[in-house]
Amino acid sequence: MKPKIKPRREQRYRKQEILLAVGSFFIIAVLAAFFILSPHITLKGKTTERINIHSAYQDPGYRATYLGKDVSKQVKIKGKVDSEKLGTYEITYTLKQGLFTTKVKRTVKVEDLEAPLITLQGEKDFLMCPHQDYQELGFQAIDNVDGDVTSQVKVTKKDNTVTYEVKDKAGNKATVKRNLTEGDREKPTITLNGDAVTFIYLNETYQEPGYQAIDNCDGDITGNVKVSGTVNSSVYGENTLVYTVEDQHHNVEEVKRIVKVVQPGGPGTIYLTFDDGPRAGTTDQILDILKETGVKATFFVTGSGPDELIKRAASEGHSIGLHTASHQYGVIYASGDAYFADLQAVHDRVQRITGIDSRIIRFPGGSSNTVSRKYKEGIMTYLTREVLLRGYQYYDWNITSGDSGELTDSEAIANQVISKLSLEKVNMVLMHDTKTYTKDALRKIIDYGKANGYKFEAITLQTEMIRQKVNN
Numbered sequence: 001m002k003p004k005i006k007p008r009r010e011q012r013y014r015k016q017e018i019l020l021a022v023g024s025f026f027i028i029a030v031l032a033a034f035f036i037l038s039p040h041i042t043l044k045g046k047t048t049e050r051i052n053i054h055s056a057y058q059d060p061g062y063r064a065t066y067l068g069k070d071v072s073k074q075v076k077i078k079g080k081v082d083s084e085k086l087g088t089y090e091i092t093y094t095l096k097q098g099l100f101t102t103k104v105k106r107t108v109k110v111e112d113l114e115a116p117l118i119t120l121q122g123e124k125d126f127l128m129c130p131h132q133d134y135q136e137l138g139f140q141a142i143d144n145v146d147g148d149v150t151s152q153v154k155v156t157k158k159d160n161t162v163t164y165e166v167k168d169k170a171g172n173k174a175t176v177k178r179n180l181t182e183g184d185r186e187k188p189t190i191t192l193n194g195d196a197v198t199f200i201y202l203n204e205t206y207q208e209p210g211y212q213a214i215d216n217c218d219g220d221i222t223g224n225v226k227v228s229g230t231v232n233s234s235v236y237g238e239n240t241l242v243y244t245v246e247d248q249h250h251n252v253e254e255v256k257r258i259v260k261v262v263q264p265g266g267p268g269t270i271y272l273t274f275d276d277g278p279r280a281g282t283t284d285q286i287l288d289i290l291k292e293t294g295v296k297a298t299f300f301v302t303g304s305g306p307d308e309l310i311k312r313a314a315s316e317g318h319s320i321g322l323h324t325a326s327h328q329y330g331v332i333y334a335s336g337d338a339y340f341a342d343l344q345a346v347h348d349r350v351q352r353i354t355g356i357d358s359r360i361i362r363f364p365g366g367s368s369n370t371v372s373r374k375y376k377e378g379i380m381t382y383l384t385r386e387v388l389l390r391g392y393q394y395y396d397w398n399i400t401s402g403d404s405g406e407l408t409d410s411e412a413i414a415n416q417v418i419s420k421l422s423l424e425k426v427n428m429v430l431m432h433d434t435k436t437y438t439k440d441a442l443r444k445i446i447d448y449g450k451a452n453g454y455k456f457e458a459i460t461l462q463t464e465m466i467r468q469k470v471n472n
């Protein structure tokens with residue numbers, strides 16, 4: 001038998017296989033060594049992060065190891081994220097250990113992830129009058145990146161819903177809805193012709209000045225107004241008329257008018273009025289003269305001066321009116337609240353001293369004063385109405401004695417008053433009981449009045465108001 005001989009080719013193959021195995025082992029060993037000897041960085045979070053523009057970027061963190069040891073602190077970070085600017089940013093984490101350097105990258109995308117904000121003007125749940133067309137109440141849309149995108153808002157109305165939609169350039173979409181309901185929760189308004197507090201004379205017939213009622217849904221409903229209450233002009237005092245109206249949705253409005261019955265300003269009556277007191281040394285002398293002559297007058301007092309003089313004036317039958325406590329224009333005419341606080345103070349003073357709830361007032365400077373404009377525009381227009389609504393009556397004057405400044409001579413003061421007195425009208429005389437020369441003039445005025453058919457009276461709530469023209 002011939003011995004079998006291994007073919008040469010087969011031998012060659014085996015050699016190659018061995019070489020390959022050794023080679024592979026070597027490569028694997030090198031790779032393993034490389035792997036073991038090179039440092040490692042593991043990123044926390046995602047390798048691609050997306051953040052919204054204008055929101056601060058926070059690195060989610062990383063961990064680095066080398067030969068099993070934590071070497072995170074030695075990692076160097078390169079790259080910055082500008083979260084105020086759209087774009088793609090790269091952060092590189094580098095760690096060098098011996099001969100080996102490891103680099104890891106993270107991508108941060110600053111994007112617009114936020115939809116525009118649609119703001120509705122008017123109510124979101126809007127109540128509409130029945131059978132009325134919806135009128136757009138308005139809206140605004142602002143995007144964090146694109147800015148004002150109001151003009152791109154699409155408005156659609158279907159049934160009782162209005163839908164507002166807008167998309168920004170990045171494709172973020174916002175949708176807001178407004179619900180429409182039919183109904184009416186708004187009261188009608190009643191406007192009175194003439195004043196809310198009005199005056200008629202004793203036995204005069206009351207003439208209704210009229211009114212209008214307008215409703216937001218029903219329109220003019222003046223015809224539905226019901227007036228209750230009556231005016232009895234046969235007695236002095238206050239009558240209340242109530243105007244009521246109801247709209248189709250049962251919203252009711254009610255307005256009141258006060259009709260006061262007063263004495264007609266008797267021709268030839270003289271109302272002597274003294275402002276700014278009381279003052280020791282002058283008010284008492286004036287009271288002496290009034291007592292001696294049997295004349296009743298009116299004192300518009302302030303917060304100053306002795307209590308006893310107010311007490312005496314009241315007990316001797318004079319009227320005590322309110323002139324404000326401070327008499328400071330800058331204080332009382334600064335606001336309605338300021339005025340009424342000051343008025344209340346003098347009111348309470350008079351009540352404490354005399355027990356009288358005085359409702360008779362005189363504005364410092366009169367209702368026609370223009371100095372108040374310096375402190376508040378329109379204050380007199382407001383106050384002259386408001387005092388009436390609060391149950392007060394105010395009295396200006398039609399004769400000024402001049403004793404507050406221009407005249408300082410009692411003879412001249414008396415002559416000025418006397419020259420203006422008239423038997424044809426009511427004579428409301430402005431004087432000041434704080435002045436020394438007024439008392440001397442007073443005797444002369446009273447003597448003249450008595451000798452010439454005048455009668456002297458103190459102001460009461462039945463006295464017709466003497467009002468000047470309001471200029472502020």
Ligand SMILES: [Zn+2]
Nearest residue numbers: 275276364365
């Ligand atoms: Zn005054």
